[in-house]
Amino acid sequence: MLLNTINEVRAEVKKWRAEGLKVGLVPTMGALHEGHLSLIKRAKTECDKVVVSVFVNPIQFGPSEDFDKYPRTLDEDMKLCDGEGVDIVFAPTPKEMYGDCRLSNDCLTYVCPPFFFVDKLCGKSRVGHFDGVCTVVMKLFNIVQPDCAFFGQKDAQQVIIIKKMVRDLNIPVEVIQCPIVRENSGLALSSRNKYLSDEGKKDALVLSQILNNIKACYKKGVTDIEALKETAYSYLTEKHDLEYLEIYNKNTLEEEMDANDNSIALIACKVEGVRLIDNIYFSEV
Amino acid sequence: MLLNTINEVRAEVKKWRAEGLKVGLVPTMGALHEGHLSLIKRAKTECDKVVVSVFVNPIQFGPSEDFDKYPRTLDEDMKLCDGEGVDIVFAPTPKEMYGDCRLSNDCLTYVCPPFFFVDKLCGKSRVGHFDGVCTVVMKLFNIVQPDCAFFGQKDAQQVIIIKKMVRDLNIPVEVIQCPIVRENSGLALSSRNKYLSDEGKKDALVLSQILNNIKACYKKGVTDIEALKETAYSYLTEKHDLEYLEIYNKNTLEEEMDANDNSIALIACKVEGVRLIDNIYFSEV
Numbered sequence: 001m002l003l004n005t006i007n008e009v010r011a012e013v014k015k016w017r018a019e020g021l022k023v024g025l026v027p028t029m030g031a032l033h034e035g036h037l038s039l040i041k042r043a044k045t046e047c048d049k050v051v052v053s054v055f056v057n058p059i060q061f062g063p064s065e066d067f068d069k070y071p072r073t074l075d076e077d078m079k080l081c082d083g084e085g086v087d088i089v090f091a092p093t094p095k096e097m098y099g100d101c102r103l104s105n106d107c108l109t110y111v112c113p114p115f116f117f118v119d120k121l122c123g124k125s126r127v128g129h130f131d132g133v134c135t136v137v138m139k140l141f142n143i144v145q146p147d148c149a150f151f152g153q154k155d156a157q158q159v160i161i162i163k164k165m166v167r168d169l170n171i172p173v174e175v176i177q178c179p180i181v182r183e184n185s186g187l188a189l190s191s192r193n194k195y196l197s198d199e200g201k202k203d204a205l206v207l208s209q210i211l212n213n214i215k216a217c218y219k220k221g222v223t224d225i226e227a228l229k230e231t232a233y234s235y236l237t238e239k240h241d242l243e244y245l246e247i248y249n250k251n252t253l254e255e256e257m258d259a260n261d262n263s264i265a266l267i268a269c270k271v272e273g274v275r276l277i278d279n280i281y282f283s284e285v
Numbered sequence: 286m287l288l289n290t291i292n293e294v295r296a297e298v299k300k301w302r303a304e305g306l307k308v309g310l311v312p313t314m315g316a317l318h319e320g321h322l323s324l325i326k327r328a329k330t331e332c333d334k335v336v337v338s339v340f341v342n343p344i345q346f347g348p349s350e351d352f353d354k355y356p357r358t359l360d361e362d363m364k365l366c367d368g369e370g371v372d373i374v375f376a377p378t379p380k381e382m383y384g385d386c387r388l389s390n391d392c393l394t395y396v397c398p399p400f401f402f403v404d405k406l407c408g409k410s411r412v413g414h415f416d417g418v419c420t421v422v423m424k425l426f427n428i429v430q431p432d433c434a435f436f437g438q439k440d441a442q443q444v445i446i447i448k449k450m451v452r453d454l455n456i457p458v459e460v461i462q463c464p465i466v467r468e469n470s471g472l473a474l475s476s477r478n479k480y481l482s483d484e485g486k487k488d489a490l491v492l493s494q495i496l497n498n499i500k501a502c503y504k505k506g507v508t509d510i511e512a513l514k515e516t517a518y519s520y521l522t523e524k525h526d527l528e529y530l531e532i533y534n535k536n537t538l539e540e541e542m543d544a545n546d547n548s549i550a551l552i553a554c555k556v557e558g559v560r561l562i563d564n565i566y567f568s569e570v
Binding site for chain 1: 291295384390396397399401419420423424428430449450452455456457
């Protein structure tokens with residue numbers, strides 16, 4: 001069922017709640033791919049009812065970012081959701097979500113994650129991005145009031161920040177993190193892959209290759225963080241505009257002395273002007 | 286019933302919810318007086334069950350403010366709450382609310398109200414105060430999940446900001462605003478009145494006198510904002526350290542060309558080093 005207004009969603013979820021049903025939320029920006037579908041499938045196994053939100057959230061895009069050209073494919077998304085047995089697709093307009101408020105921290109209440117978690121990785125180049133993410137996720141949580149919400153490990157910094165928000169603000173929602181889905185080539189699925197040419201997709205394989213190699217080196221006994229990071233350079237060509245490659249603690253995003261089983265390697269790199277991210281855990285435990 | 290932990294409160298409220306009972310929350314910092322009791326009485330009439338939180342919230346005090354000496358009178362507060370038939374008094378420790386997190390926006394997720402509402406009145410001298418207020422109120426909302434929450438008009442800027450937060454973040458709580466309670470002298474009740482000597486309490490009457498006079502002048506036809514504000518100076522002596530006196534729209538805190546029935550006059554003034562605030566609506570509609 002496609003719903004566009006907050007009141008309709010609330011009315012529907014209220015009925016479910018009265019029946020004691022368990023509600024799951026999968027927040028998305030649409031342009032759904034197998035990565036999103038893996039979240040939806042997981043939600044279907046964990047919950048009685050599943051809401052998928054499809055909302056390209058203006059306040060998480062910077063002024064020079066791709067808000068306008070971000071892929072919007074609602075008809076396709078609806079078909080995919082129907083195929084998975086999604087109960088509600090919630091696709092509000094920006095006006096439904098933000099009213100006539102000017103979208104700035106001069107006029108709108110924001111949820112602001114801690115600087116320590118934001119001032120690195122994607123947060124460093126995407127100033128204000130995670131304020132926008134936390135604010136819209138908080139709004140969706142308050143609108144749907146789900147028992148569980150499902151996020152992909154692909155956006156690793158985002159999940160860590162949302163888990164932190166949930167703890168810090170005592171939000172009564174369980175955050176469930178799902179693994180990255182990849183093409184057979186190793187390329188992590190992303191709605192932004194649509195921007196790439198065939199050749200660009202080949203060049204983009206370098207991200208997962210670098211991460212796999214770092215993990216392989218760690219498994220062979222290399223724990224020096226700088227040494228692990230330096231292994232990346234043999235993969236990079238003039239086609240790759242590396243933004244960051246870091247190895248941090250996977251829960252706290254702290255720099256540690258040496259790599260260990262709690263480490264995560266994270267990379268962001270532009271290919272054909274398209275900003276791609278990927279990450280890998282050093283241990284799957 | 287006195288409860289100190291988040292889990293205990295949640296367990297108790299969950300039972301009520303299963304019975305379909307309506308839950309009210311009265312957030313306080315304790316040192317309860319008739320002003321708080323008026324909120325509790327109102328909550329008792331509107332709701333089946335009433336939770337009063339008593340928590341002197343460290344993150345809403347500035348470094349040079351009175352966090353350490355703020356009155357803490359939990360035994361007295363408990364007696365007053367019992368007398369009103371309060372169902373739960375929730376009195377957590379700072380550690381229960383914030384864990385071992387350092388209390389700064391480097392380490393903690395904050396809810397940040399818009400600059401426009403914050404960068405004036407009390408927010409101007411109390412930098413970060415309303416971030417602290419919104420953050421703790423959001424936490425209490427998420428812990429108790431009340432249907433309604435009760436706030437006093439005494440802290441006018443606070444209620445306006447909380448209502449804005451509720452709208453902006455789609456929080457499923459109804460905010461109910463209750464009138465200021467005053468001593469017969471006209472002095473607005475405040476936990477900080479305890480800091481005043483008998484003489485100081487007399488000097489403090491000037492706040493309500495100034496506000497009453499401004500409203501009287503408005504009722505006589507004066508709508509020029511500067512003219513209304515200037516009527517205050519005849520009341521002020523060297524005992525009064527005026528921080529602000531402003532006339533704004535009572536809902537938006539905007540400056541308007543002329544005073545009107547939607548205006549509110551707000552004053553902050555130190556007496557004997559004690560910072561006191563008061564406000565008055567130009568029309569009770």
